[in-house]
């Protein structure tokens with residue numbers, strides 16, 4: 001970039017023009033106006049030197065400004081390119097992983113499931129959100145005996161507002177998949193690391209104390225789904241954060257309802273704040289991961305038994321229905337008043 005240098009007098013401009021044309025100023029000795037001529041020559045040479053210095057300074061400054069600007073733009077471009085490359089790479093890794101795990105055949109067998117899972121039309125989860133250890137276990141989503149009996153044994157008393165049957169509003173259904181994560185006895189207050197398990201990039205849409213997943217719930221939107229991670233002791237991302245990638249560390253597990261565990265829910269992205277339909281998360285895990293869930297659920301066979309319904313309906317982890325809390329109260333469960341149901345619930 002060129003900049004004009006403001007200079008003061010006509011003499012100086014003359015000098016600049018003269019310098020550009022190669023003009024040299026000379027005075028004839030002993031002539032009548034020699035002294036005045038010499039003074040002018042001195043002024044001319046000073047002005048010429050000054051003009052050259054100013055021009056050089058202007059060029060140097062312009063070059064420096066241009067270089068600084070180029071560096072700044074280059075930095076920005078490099079930063080943008082870097083972020084884009086990272087996000088592209090995250091997405092590619094996720095896609096590759098998603099298609100890879102979708103091809104791995106189901107190999108599990110568990111006491112709670114007699115049927116292999118259907119291959120999901122869409123794999124939302126390419127991994128489990130937590131690395132499961134030998135003492136960790138899984139509690140199923142859906143019409144489990146304990147959630148059914150919680151509703152049945154602890155009905156809401158209209159005269160006692162302190163009664164809180166957890167599963168009444170949910171028609172006796174457990175609305176998430178629990179990962180039982182016993183605390184390390186040596187570090188009882190340090191939660192386990194929770195990772196984003198979807199190969200689809202996510203955006204953090206909620207962090208807070210609502211949604212019945214105290215102390216803290218974290219919700220991440222992945223395309224058509226919102227995943228809720230509940231009962232967290234710490235959250236490592238921020239609301240509005242985008243490009244949550246596969247394997248990113250997002251939270252630490254905590255304690256909910258007196259039990260250290262992670263509660264994972266899936267909701268439709270179209271209505272995660274409204275009536276809050278819950279979707280069965282199990283079929284959204286890749287088949288090989290469903291096998292791991294089955295294996296870990298087998299550690300708690302009593303708690304994972306599904307409440308018996310006619311025709312074996314809702315008898316497996318995979319065929320549990322969506323839960324729509326605004327539907328009629330009797331929509332999802334039988335009366336809960338039969339002798340056999342009373343007998344079953346006495347165990348809980």
Ligand SMILES: [Zn+2]
Pocket residue numbers: 174175176177178262263264
């Ligand atoms: Zn739960």
